Amino acid sequence: MSERITQHIEVFGRVQGVGFRPHVHRTATALGLDGWVRNVDGHVELTASGRPAVLRDLVARIRKQAPPLAAVRHVRVTDVPSDMTRTLGGFAVRASHTDAAVLPREIPPDAATCEACLRELFDTGDRRYRYPFINCADCGPRATVIDDLPYDRESTTMRRFPLCPACAAEYEDPAGRRFHAEPVACPVCGPRLAWGGLREDEALRAAVKTVASGGIVAVKGIGGYQLVCDATHPVAVAELRRRKRRPAKPFAVMVSDLAAARRLAYLSRTEHDVLASPQGPVVLLSARLPRRPQGHSPARPDERVGGTGTLIAPEVHPGTHRIGLFLPTTGLHHLLLRELDRPLIVTSGNLTDEPIATDDAEACRTLEAVADGFLTHDRPIRARYDDSVVQTVRRSVLTLRRARGYAPAPLPLPVPAALPLVGTGAQLKHTFTLAERGRAHLGPHTGDLADAATYDAFQTSYRDLTRLTGVAPRAVAHDLHPGYASTQWAYAQPTEHRIPVQHHHAHVAAVAAEHGLKRPFLGVAYDGLGLGDDGTLWGGEILVADLTDYRRVGRFGRAPLPGGEAAIRNPARMALGYLYGAEPLGVPRPAPWLSQPFTRRLDVREVDSVHAMVERGVNCPRASSAGRLFDAAASLLGLGNAVSYEGQAAVALESAAGNLRTDALPWRLTRADGLWVYDPSPTLTALLEGLANQAEVPHLAAAFHTTVAEVTAALVERAVAAGAPHTVCLGGGCFQNRRLLTDVSRLLRAQGLRVLTGNAVPVNDGGISYGQAAVASALLANQATEG
The missing domain is CATH 3.30.70.100 (Alpha-Beta Plaits)
Known part of the structure; x- marks a missing residue:
């Protein structure tokens, strides 16, 4: 022996x-x-x-x-x-031990209710029958209840709930499923529901009654308040839009199980698996077209669309054939879905552009005019986490918003950080990233930093996550744009190193870092806007890069943004910018007679005003933006002259294109200032000619997508011919467009190139902070080596 x-x-x-x-x-x-x-x-x-x-x-x-x-x-x-x-x-x-020298520390994300707990929740013989806060070591709140590490009950918000003898016995049993499951509780000793003066099951019934009658309920969730209403009730949905000030952006819909999801959308095996995963994200899916029984008349405004919830109100996801579905993530959600037996809108408990409410008093103040009642409880929310959003492309899962279920689990950095640092992110879809050694902690999705409450929420999240992870930044990486609140915050920090990172370099570096690339690569960065290193606005860029540097080798043609921010909110202005002031690259802009049917649809005073602004160059910053070109195309095709949320016009354009396959519209590349440049004028002229010839809008929308994909392949082909690497990283918010991403990837792979895009890290501005951290880590490592 x-x-x-x-x-x-x-x-x-x-x-x-x-x-x-x-x-x-x-x-x-x-x-x-x-x-x-x-x-x-x-x-x-x-x-x-x-x-x-x-x-x-x-x-x-x-x-x-x-x-x-x-x-x-x-x-x-x-x-x-x-x-x-x-x-x-x-x-x-043994009891936990503290060792401050061990850094960084990893915070577990929240997890959706597991199957074992779900069986207990609806088992009439179980002592946790219908207990909304059921959990075990395999599920339940984590990041949203942690005050400090080591992760013990006394270091969570559950310390105010002393364990009853039965729960204490489970908590101390190493052989059981609830051994040191810190949020463990039961109806005897744990958190309780409340609705005004009602408690527990009576409170739940009051909330169910309100939703069933077409009302809106504010529900205290796991990472913040949520607004809940009947997704099959057109009037309830319209009223939620009015009160929440969200006129058009699609709502997420929670359904009871996978069978209910299949009644509303088509599910691939990958989509099935991610819907049912412990992370429990909202998954964007292809919606099934509503089918009414033969002879059934259209729904009246006061009528629910589907008796048992097999249909939802069209107002839930206007302008797109995609629907965001997710399954219940907590015991409380499961109880609501079981009682109501219909799909529910479950959306962030906030007003548009404000942070999700977490504090009870804050929720009452901000949501009083939105909700018809509050279903709350007495367990505090320690950290704000909105719902994560993902979509699939073939068998890949692409994260669009990294939040509950995923954040703040760390991601690897290919070049370990020589100093602890923070990437401060962008302005929209804001996140920050803490990095130390080879790990990067991507903080929760915050939103638009222009809102004062959102900015405060960012600072609170930053303080909490630095304390929990133990990462004390000595370097800060930030965007070039001096007007971003994140950049201004960076300059206010008392750090040893401030590292500016160009916006689009950060986009493609985020993709490269997620895939562990250390060598040079070719980056395609398509988004709305970002400040370039030449002082102009970029957004349609081809870069040869590595994690420390880049050079621009291609771009889209520039066009003015009449009124600056106003052009972003009004795609019709962007279209006029291209018609009246597109960069002269050798092909004339569309002829006036072609443009007249479009301009006649607009207010003549605005057309004249924009024309004068463009001619005089007054408040018309110029941008080489792919995102703004998508906006212009959508407006020319009559798919929206004004938007109420970022990307709305592009979503409408993608939805109009559907799965149609068409030839490309005319396009042209030329050389300017040593770069290959796409001239969009031939493409826009062809769009207008198609409209003049009575071509169908879906056909033109599909042709526009095909065109941009072919243009991208041509720009990349020229870069590779000039010696660029054969690995291509696709980054930027335009690559949330599944059709564009699929077509570009297919064409590039046909050239024998390796194509990468973001999976765990959003390709939109939510991934900027991770890209900044990756660039800063590589730069600091180089300095340490050279020093």
């Missing part, structure tokens, strides 16, 4: 709050090992004694058989000298 030895094992990664210690306890006990396991700040350590082969088996199981919510990043094994080995009897779980 082999001699027994003792080893000290440290496990790093997402190993707290995910049932990791009971997993180690069960595994070690089953293997007949002696020793102990405990939490140490952000990781787990254990000492085990046994035969060498059995200890190797233990380490292998720790690496490969972790609990569902865990993520083992690294395991360090150290032999304990025989003279230091004490006699160990059995395997124990």
Whole structure:
């Protein structure tokens, strides 16, 4: 028999709050090992004694058989000298220990209700029957209840709920599913629902009655308040839009299960899996067209559309054939869906552009004019996390908003940060990223920093996450734009290093870093606007880059933005900008007679005003923006002259194109200032000619997408011919457009190129902070090497 030895094992990664210690306890006990396991700040350590082969088996199981919510990043094994080995009897779980030297620490994200808890929730014989706050080591709140690490109950908002004897016994049982599940509770000792003076089940029934009668309820969720109403009730949906000041942006819809999701949308296997995942994001899906029984008349304004919720009101997702669906993520959601038996709009509890409400008093103040009642509870929300949003392209999952369920789990950095640092992000879809060593913690989605309350929410999140992770930034990376609130915040920080990162370099660097690229690559950055290093506005860029530097090799033709911000809110102004002032690149702009049918649809005073602004160059910054070109095309095709949310015109254009396959419109590349430049004038002229010839709008919308894809392939082909790398990173908000992303990827792969885009990191401005952190880390590493 082999001699027994003792080893000290440290496990790093997402190993707290995910049932990791009971997993180690069960595994070690089953293997007949002696020793102990405990939490140490952000990781787990254990000492085990046994035969060498059995200890190797233990380490292998720790690496490969972790609990569902865990993520083992690294395991360090150290032999304990025989003279230091004490006699160990059995395997124990020890109290947590603090070791401030171990950084950075990893915060577990929240997780949707697991199947085991769901069975208990609806089991009449279970003591947690219909308990809204049911959870275990495999599910429930994590990031939204943590006050500090190590992750113990006293370090969470659950410390105000002393465990009853039954829950305490489960909490102390290493063999059970609720061993040190810190939010564990039951109806006897845990949080309770409230609706005015009503409590628990009466409160739930009051909320159900309000929603069933067409009302709007503010529900205190896991990471903030949510507004809930009947998605099949047109009047309720219209009223929610009016009160929330959200006239057109689609709402997310929560459905009871996957079968209900299939009644509303088409699901691929990948979409099925991500809907049912512990992260529980909103998934953008292709909606099924509503089908009414034969002879059924159209719904009256006061009529629900579907008796049991097989149809939803068209006002839920106007202007697009895509619908955002998600499954219940908490016990409370499951109870609401079970009682109401219909799809529900479940959207952020805020007014448009403001942060989601988390504090009870704040919610009452901001949502009083929106909600007909408040279904709340007495468990505080420690951190604000909105719902995550994803979509799939073939078998890939692309994150559009990284929030609940995903954040703040760290992402790798290909070049470890030599100093702790923060990427401050952009202005819209704001996030920040904390980085230290080889890990980057992407903070929760915040929103538009132009709103004072959103800016305050960002600062609160930053303070909380720096404290929890232990990352104390000594360097700050920021956008070039001096008007961004994130840039101004960066300059106010007392840090050793301030590192400016160009907006589009950050976009493509985020993609490269997520995929572990250290070598040069070719970047295609298509978005709305970002300040270029030449002082002009960019947005349709081809870059040869690595993580430390870039050079521009191609771009879209420039056009004026009449009125600056006003052109972003009014695509018709953007279209006029192209018609009257597109950069002269060798082909005339569309002839006036072609433009007249479009301009006649507009207010003549605005047309004259914009024409004069463009001719005189007054308040008309020029931009090489792909996003603004999409806006202009949408407006020319009659798909929207004004927008109420970012990207609305482009969404309408993509929806109009559908799955139609057409030839490209005319396009042209030319050389200007040493760059290959796409001249959009031939394309826009062809759009107007198509309209004049009575071509169908969907056909023209599809042709426009085909054109931009072919233009991109041609720009890349010229760059590669001039020596650019054969790996292409696609970044920027335009690549949220599934058709554009699919077509561009197909054409580039046909050239033999490797094509990458963001998966875990949003390609929109939500990924900018991660790209900034990746660039800053690489630059600081270079400085350290050179120094």
